[in-house]
């Protein structure tokens with residue numbers, strides 16, 4: 590297919606939604622508050638460590654790449670308030686990084702971003718052991734902005750690779766993997782966006798994604814905004830849509846992909862993959878390379894976040910279950926590699942079993 594050459598893959602000319610930014614004066618993390626969508630678009634400006642950590646924990650900012658971007662800019666912003674002596678600065682920077690790392694365990698992008706910033710500081714100290722704190726802040730700022738820019742570049746490029754694979758027709762997606770979940774454009778939803786921009790006739794089936802409704806609140810909001818045809822469905826309707834032949838492919842994102850291609854993503858993704866296998870429908874995972882964790886042999890080693898029982902018991906502000914009923918609330922599941930047709934990255938589209946070699 591030659592159509593991919595028409596896609597804009599330049600992050601410097603990207604004009605779409607950027608939900609995670611550094612404020613123009615460079616002193617605050619700016620976030621589009623995803624808890625308020627789709628009711629209203631509220632932008633928050635945060636500069637305190639605890640506020641930034643809580644924003645990640647409460648899904649004010651969410652989606653693996655966006656979490657990484659928020660942590661990167663967040664750590665830089667926090668560094669502005671740290672002591673001016675190098676030893677104290679470094680000790681407090683480590684503590685701040687540890688607090689941010691403690692927010693959400695599954696999205697590996699969080700740890701990649703924090704490691705990139707810490708490594709950049711270490712590299713500066715190796716070259717200049719007496720480096721002033723001002724210089725170290727400069728390094729943090731440049732590394733954080735580079736992380737965000739690289740994420741956008743990856744999304745635009747994987748969008749182009751994925752668009753060449755996506756068939757016309759019904760496309761099922763789960764959770765939100767759009768601009769909101771990244772630095773912009775999106776991963777799985779970025780592929781949908783890129784394919785639509787190229788003229789592929791699509792109709793997106795949006796799983797509402799219980800318990801926190803990232804599909805109905807966020808994905809549907811993005812698709813309606815872009816004018817991409819879509820239908821919102823409850824999670825338990827996906828099987829019926831597949832059985833009726835209304836879905837030609839499924840595409841989802843990932844929070845962490847192990848070396849063997851097993852992929853952790855929003856709870857319910859595994860169910861979609863099993864259904865697709867049963868119906869002979871291709872099931873794609875789209876993610877930037879920062880989501881691939883080659884240090885883990887398989888998905889069994891991916892830490893899965895368990896969230897508050899009240900996210901399941903309470904819906905729309907009202908109790909929908911006995912207040913004391915025991916609840917399980919794993920936020921993610923692992924889709925085994927054998928159910929995945931292809932993993933779409935900025936480096937190209939891989940069969941799950943090819944990841945390890947591609948990563949060398």
Ligand SMILES: CSC[C@@H](O)[C@@H](O)C(=O)COP(=O)(O)O
Pocket residue numbers: 648651652653654696763764765766767770771775776777803841842843844854855856920
């Ligand atoms: C491009 S986002 C990929 C994943 O992070 C996404 O599918 C997902 O599962 C997000 O979960 P969330 O709990 O909303 O952060």
